Each structure stands twice: as C-alpha cells, then as structure tokens.
Amino acid sequence: MDPTASEAPALSDNQAESKFEVRVGGELAGFIDYHRRGSQLINLIHTEVGETFQGMGLAGKLARFALDAARREHLEVLPSCEYIRGWIGKHPEYLDLVPEKRRADFGLPAGTHEPGY
DSSP: OOTTSSSOOEEEEEGGGTEEEEEETTEEEEEEEEEEETTTEEEEEEEEEOGGGTTSSHHHHHHHHHHHHHHHTTOEEEEOSHHHHHHHHHOGGGGGGSOGGGGGGGTOOSSOOOOOO
C-alpha cells in the first residue's frame, strides 16, 4: 500500500529537537533543522525529505510552514539552507523575513517586498 495515499501531510514544530516536521500516514517524511537565536531570530539550517516521499511537494510545504511560523512569532530568518534560500527567491513575499543587511550574505536581493500577511 502506498503510504502517501492514506493521509494529507501533517506539519508540526518539534521544538524539543529544533525541527519543523512533515508526516505522511504517521511516518516522518521530511524535516527542516533550525536553530533559534534568542527570541528574535531563527536560522533554517537544512531541509530533507525522505526518498519515499520525494516528488510530493513536501519540501515546499515545510518551507511555507516554517516561514509562516517565523512570521507569526515575529522572527527574523537566516536561510542558511540552500533549499530555503531558493524557495524564498521564488516566493518574494517572504523576503521581508530575512534582515535586509544580511540578504546579500545569502544571495538574496536587497530590495524590500510587502509582507505576505
């Protein structure tokens, strides 16, 4: 049986392990490792989706979930993960989460964009 057919992806913030997670059919399908720096900054370090679950758009769902969580918590984002940097580049409504003075460090444009509230 295909584990991906039984359930919609379930996204969560596993704060104990500093990971945003996505589960499909109860099985861990992917995650984003992060590091919180105080109460104002989150560094998104690494994104990974299991081989069985690739091609389902889960990495994008995780990216949106993590960035939406950062926005809700009024956190600035350091996109150390290459996937997250690329995703923000394709979704400029999230660019405002990256501190303008740090955008060049991540190859992102310095311009501003209206927040995607």
